[in-house]
Amino acid sequence: MLLFARPVNRESTLSIYRMQAPTLIRLGGLMRFIVLMAAAAAILMAGSALADTTAGPPAPAAQIIIENYTFRPATLTIAAGTKVTWKNLDDDPHTATDDSGAFDSKGLAQGDSFSFVFTKPGTYNYHCTVHPFMKASIVVVASTPSPQKK
Numbered sequence: 001m002l003l004f005a006r007p008v009n010r011e012s013t014l015s016i017y018r019m020q021a022p023t024l025i026r027l028g029g030l031m032r033f034i035v036l037m038a039a040a041a042a043i044l045m046a047g048s049a050l051a052d053t054t055a056g057p058p059a060p061a062a063q064i065i066i067e068n069y070t071f072r073p074a075t076l077t078i079a080a081g082t083k084v085t086w087k088n089l090d091d092d093p094h095t096a097t098d099d100s101g102a103f104d105s106k107g108l109a110q111g112d113s114f115s116f117v118f119t120k121p122g123t124y125n126y127h128c129t130v131h132p133f134m135k136a137s138i139v140v141v142a143s144t145p146s147p148q149k150k
């Protein structure tokens, strides 16, 4: 009799849990997602920290500032695969236009930026079409695979 009664009592207690279960599962899923994202971010940060300490290729992104009718730096050396972003700080419009047509930012107003990913090694001389005296260059070197730790 008692053995039979217990499961019945349990059943009624469980029904409360059962009502909350979907909410708990949803929260659990969200928490799992957050934890996974945090873990992924940590791995990515650890990876970039490793890349910084080794004398490997430069970071895969670089910036060129256009200010006072000048590209800064005037010569930028990057590894193939690097994304370069130009940003115009002048109130006069400028362009970053490759001499041989590989890229062309078109007119950049103040605060505008333009990005281009350099995949082919070589020297890219470029200028501003509005102010042809503005010249600079980008040297793209072949990227070497970073050493793998096992």
Ligand SMILES: [Cu+2]
Binding pocket: 069, 093, 094, 095, 128, 129, 130, 131, 134
């Ligand atoms: Cu210009």
